[in-house]
Amino acid sequence: MSYTIKDVAKHANVSIATVSRVLNGLSGYSKATEEKVLQAIKELEYQPNAIARGLISKKSNTVGILFPEVSSQFSAKILRGVEEAVHRLGSSVIVCNTASHGQRTMKYLQLLSEKRVDGILFVSESITEEFYKTLDSMKIPVVLISTESYQYPFPFVKVDDKHAAFTATDYLVRMGHSKIGMLGGNKEDLIAGQPRIDGYKQALAQSGLPINEQSIIHSLGFSFKDGFTGLPKLLEQSSDLTAIFAASDALALGAISAAYKLGVKIPDELSIIGYDNLPIAEMAIPPLTTVAQPLEEMGMVATEMLFSMMEQGRRVESRILPHCVIERESVKEIKPI
Amino acid sequence: MSYTIKDVAKHANVSIATVSRVLNGLSGYSKATEEKVLQAIKELEYQPNAIARGLISKKSNTVGILFPEVSSQFSAKILRGVEEAVHRLGSSVIVCNTASHGQRTMKYLQLLSEKRVDGILFVSESITEEFYKTLDSMKIPVVLISTESYQYPFPFVKVDDKHAAFTATDYLVRMGHSKIGMLGGNKEDLIAGQPRIDGYKQALAQSGLPINEQSIIHSLGFSFKDGFTGLPKLLEQSSDLTAIFAASDALALGAISAAYKLGVKIPDELSIIGYDNLPIAEMAIPPLTTVAQPLEEMGMVATEMLFSMMEQGRRVESRILPHCVIERESVKEIKPI
DSSP states (O other), X not given: OOOOHHHHHHHHTSOHHHHHHHHTTOSSSOHHHHHHHHHHHHHHTOOOOHHHHHHHHSOXXXXXXXXXOTTSHHHHHHHHHHHHHHHHTTOEEEEEEOTTOHHHHHHHHHHHHHTTOSEEEEESSOOOHHHHHHHHHHTSOEEXXXXXXXXXXXXXXXXXXHHHHHHHHHHHHHTTOXXXXXXXXXXXXXXXXXXXXXXXXXXXXXXXXOOOGGGEEEOSSXXXXXXXXXXXXXXXXXXXXXXXXXXXXXXXXXXXXXXXXHTOOTTTTOEEEEEEOOHHHHHSSSOOEEEEOOXXXXXXXXXXXXXXXXXXXXXXXXXXXXXEEEOOSSOOOOOOO | OOOOHHHHHHHHTSOHHHHHHHHTTOSSSOHHHHHHHHHHHHHHTOOOOHHHHHHHHTOOSEEEEEESOTTSHHHHHHXXXXXXXXXXXXXXXXXXXXXXXXXXXXXXXXXXXXXTOSEEEEESSOOOHHHHHHHHHHTSOEEEESOOOSSSOOOEEEOOHHHHHHHHHHHHHHTTOOSEEEEEOOTTOTTTTHHHHHHHHHHHHHTTOOOOGGGEEEOSSSSHHHHHHHHHHHHHHOTTOOEEEESSHHHHHHHHHHHHHHTOOTTTTOEEEEEEOOHHHHHSSSOOEEEEOOHHHHHHHHHHHXXXXXXXXXXXXXXXXXXXXXXXXXXXXXXXX
8 A cells, every 4th residue: 555644744743744844854953853753754654745735835846858859969968967867866857859840939938837847948049039938937047058149048068169160160270281171050049150260261371371252162051961962062162271170070070971982092191180079979980089078077067056946046157068089080280381 | 817627627517536547548538528518618618637537537647767878879769769659649758868878777666656657768788687577566568679589579660670580681792801800899789799790690691601700899899989999900800801890880980980090991991781770870971881770760669559558558679670781881882803
């Protein structure tokens, strides 16, 4: 049989209110009382009903996370970090796949609101006015991951995209390359688009290298397919490139596949550096040199920020996590002419 | 301001109990009453509190899913299908990463029990007696994905592992190969281990080809690394192989990388077929021919089975979903000698 809070109170010889206070970590009872209650809970193998407890504490011990595409390696790595931290902190995580679709995102925000989640993690996408209004009306903490908002005051966790793109391009310069192209993603993307292009240009400028718009390809997105179709176009526009900075690992892998088809040897004839350090980077042939984002750590840090906000009831500072170059075998050092 | 169920009742001029019945989809009111209540809900922009509603209906409108490794492409694809179906059915999904760790799995089962989830999806792992006892005590439906239990009566969704391994090996035979090796994963794995080895052997036997234990490598797991270290061992044991069946795409990609290091050309000198059809298969160089498991569909079907069980209160039939060979470029057709 399963016992109720009433049974626990009777067994411990205290009031139901006292058991409830102990269960919810409130004050107002002695250490001895607490021990009696915990002993009774143990003896009866009493399992507090989380739903009922949520109703008392006004907490659901659940947080929601919204991904544009839950099946990507990028999302999966972030989710790993979030899941780890959320469970460590005694809560659970509800996963929503928005497919980058505004209406679907709104539907999920409604659902999370109805579920009374204690906080929301919002990954990669831009915050629209509509999203903001709904999030604001929910009166719960929100933390952005791998994105940020200039208009709305949500704290975020990300790497510095411009700086990381600078680091990647500068790495190619240091390896002796001077004809460096870029495979960009969607340049309309406020976070991963223009800032990475700016970082690439700044690295060239700083080394006194010319910036040539013909050496940049803008794709629709950041996918393998975009890289696969982008590389031939880029080499047609700028046939003398010796190295390429790809704005995502998926773009880089697509480019490597296209190079393989074209008979262009990586890294002997063309060096490529990626961005993200997804598990696929390690599996590429040759293994892909890339700028690493610490995705799991970003998930963990964002979760900890969210819980700080829940407990302290005030905003926390945004966090820029460090990026670094992971050297593998897709970039060749060349002697300057 | 936010309205309560009381306000809705007053506005619609019905009792609170009637509003509750409408909200929970119960019978006992006329069509006209239902319309009045829905109209009042709309006019007041009333949002039923999901926690309170859960308490009334004894449903939390939440299901839990346990993965051994949430950040793998395999899990991510299944989660995509589950998430899609769960949201379509008006519920949410809580994600748990067990790290294939018994104690951690038990902790999560406790947590899901406390949250009063309506059902549980259990992916890839074996059901131990301890897991079974806890799952059984929860008195909620459980569906297994990509695993099955001979001892415990949980319905499952998977492909037929032995048959799929047979199909992969038989494909190599049909492409003219007669010296076919196998890169196996962990042979202790009751689902993905021995059945895939059996399927490989049966395909060889059926074509009158000899079975040679030296042509099979058993690894610790099914990872890229296992394939990377496994291929050189396999070629050392059996130097005359012209084709290999790898028991996972990750194993196959590891083998392709090892072949690249060894200077063995794929598919010209060695053909490889994988198993799973993960997104990485398409990105391999050359793109990997593989036996596809319909992972997203498996996630959807399992979710639908779970909801059928919740509604009907009885067990549903297990489902074996079809597998198929996806032809890409890692297998070469050779003329029989």
